[in-house]
Amino acid sequence: xxxxxxxxxxxxxxxxxxxxxxxxxxxxxxxxxxxxxxxxxxxxxxxxxxxxxxxxxxxxxxxxxxxxxxxxxxxxxxxxxxxxxxxxxxxxxxxxxxxxxxxxxxxxxxxxxxxxxxxxxxxxxxxxxxxxxxxxxxxxxxxxxxxxxxxxxxxxxxxxxxxxxxxxxxxxxxxxxx
Numbered sequence: 001x002x003x004x005x006x007x008x009x010x011x012x013x014x015x016x017x018x019x020x021x022x023x024x025x026x027x028x029x030x031x032x033x034x035x036x037x038x039x040x041x042x043x044x045x046x047x048x049x050x051x052x053x054x055x056x057x058x059x060x061x062x063x064x065x066x067x068x069x070x071x072x073x074x075x076x077x078x079x080x081x082x083x084x085x086x087x088x089x090x091x092x093x094x095x096x097x098x099x100x101x102x103x104x105x106x107x108x109x110x111x112x113x114x115x116x117x118x119x120x121x122x123x124x125x126x127x128x129x130x131x132x133x134x135x136x137x138x139x140x141x142x143x144x145x146x147x148x149x150x151x152x153x154x155x156x157x158x159x160x161x162x163x164x165x166x167x168x169x170x171x172x173x174x175x176x177x178x
Contacts, residue, residue, distance in 0.1 A: 011148065014156050018144045021163045024170050025137035028130040031173055035127030042120035049113035053106055060102030067095035129173035136166030 074088035140163030147156035172178050 010153050014144055014148050017163065018141055021137050021141050021166065024167060025134055025141065028133040028137060028170050032127050032130030032134065035123045035130065039120050039123035039127060042116050042123060046113050046116035046120060049109055049116060053109040053113060056102050056106045056109060060099050063095045063099035063102065067092055067099060070095060126173055126176060129169045133166050133169035133173060136162055136169060140166055
């Protein structure tokens with residue numbers, strides 16, 4: 001029976017740091033994916049709002065054109081038929097009211113679209129650090145694995161600052177420190 005090799009104490013710390021880095025890398029992947037999904041959904045919703053904004057603008061322009069056409073027809077009537085002029089004026093007022101309503105609705109839609117764009121921008125801003133964190137954490141895990149394989153403490157020491165940088169980006173994804 002072969003005698004067991006004595007395990008060096010630093011290998012326990014290597015294993016522990018590797019597990020911590022792996023857990024953070026996994027969480028970074030999930031959080032980054034979540035923010036990416038949120039960004040895509042907010043962008044699609046903003047695009048829908050801008051399409052709705054354009055549709056309201058087209059409808060509003062139609063009523064403005066209708067109002068202007070009615071004014072022109074009313075002005076060519078002359079003074080003879082007052083009842084007809086009043087009917088034209090009522091139609092002009094209604095077209096103007098609708099054009100103003102569409103302009104007001106467009107302002108509300110614009111606010112909604114811009115809010116969704118802000119939401120998209122925030123999701124993108126929060127998602128980026130998680131993506132960078134995954135890269136650094138994966139590299140640190142790789143270096144730590146090599147250190148464990150060759151039982152070289154110096155190699156593990158090289159993994160620590162890379163892992164620390166990954167953890168910093170991981171924290172930045174939550175708190176937007178930078």
